[in-house]
Amino acid sequence: MTAARFDRPELAPLWAAVRRRFEATAGPVTRIRLHGLEPAERAALADLLGLAYTPESEMTVSVRALDRILAAATGGLDTRALVEAIGGPLSNRVEDRRQRAAERADLWQWARRHPMVAAEPALLTWLDRVRAGGLVAGDASATRALLEQAFEILGALPATGEPLAVLAAQLTGDSHALDEDSRLGKIVLRALAALHGVDPPTDAEGRRRLWECSGVACDELSTVVLVAGMRPEGNGPLARGLRAWADAGQASVVTLAQLNRYPVGPLHGPVFVVENPAVMAVALRRFGATCPPLVCVAGWPSTAAIMMLRGIAASGVPLRYHGDFDGEGLRIAAHVMSRTGAEPWLLRAEDYRRALPGSGPPAGRVDDAPWDPRLAEVVRAHGTALLEEVVVESLLADMVAHVDGDGADEDIGTRAGEDPPAGRPLG
Structure with a gap:
């Protein structure tokens, strides 16, 4: 039967x-x-x-x-x-569940080890949010494909002022791929929010601001970078203007429009990069027309700042970056270093310990610092921000060595066996 x-x-x-x-x-x-x-x-x-x-x-x-x-x-x-x-x-549903669990574990392990996340650990917050939202259609492979697209777009930022639809078409072949209602657009915006330490945007104005911070549809004239002591070679209008202001001992403002049309020519380095304009002001008062090449990102770097620094690095000139020792400052530092190849400048755990004042503002949320695994741990333990203005004397003293031609080939971080000069607040 x-x-x-x-x-x-x-x-x-x-x-x-x-x-x-x-x-x-x-x-x-x-x-x-x-x-x-x-x-x-x-x-x-x-x-x-x-x-x-x-x-x-x-x-x-x-x-x-x-x-x-x-x-x-x-x-x-x-x-x-x-x-x-x-x-x-x-x-075999039991084996299927095991296999799906293994695929999910492999997915998140791959994502957390991605070079972009290693360079900017603030993206771990973004990945945690993506993971909490669940897999795309319950599929690990579809989620991985989406994350790969997101990483590709993040790696291409900041843009140089093109509209969002143009950027989307260039990177994905679909001009609507980054629209506000697209899955990819939403996930990239969440990543940008995590990098900047803000909540994901909930309205059109918030989305526009985040995209503009990344050089998308930004104003070429209002997107600027502040520089001093820049004497690039060449006879273009930007090179001539920068040399004139450097000879006058004055800072100058460079627009994205200028950089798009007149790239900065070769110059002598290293180039020092700071987070706060007050540090540049003190450097100019101290050095005047002998001020070494100095770039100020003024908080989160504009597209103009990243574009200028990338151009300088591409010419073989070393970049040395310093910023605030707090959560936001370390995220900015990681961003600048990952996008431009800059090296840390007096921005390690030992530098923080030596200059930490008895009191100060709270450090806030502190993500890992890829260039010094001990740094984030030390800042979290103390919980106190060490602002760049407090250590300005240490920065200027280190720059003096290069103004005098001493130590130009030396690692500009904390030198072995040498304590940096005691920092003091500006004013």
């Missing part, structure tokens, strides 16, 4: 329950619990099991007893074989 005899609507609840238990259980299945049986289904079960009574709407069926009955009726098929003959092969 074939299995077809048992493929009847009245027995369908039994085979469905058996399939669910077999697929969901790693070990042997001994009993099947049935619920909500209709009268015809109860009668069919009584006939199959050889019962002298009609069972209730809820009953338990012994798999061992069912095996004996089916083997005798079919010439050897047990319960598992019969269910597969009726409904196709059983899947």
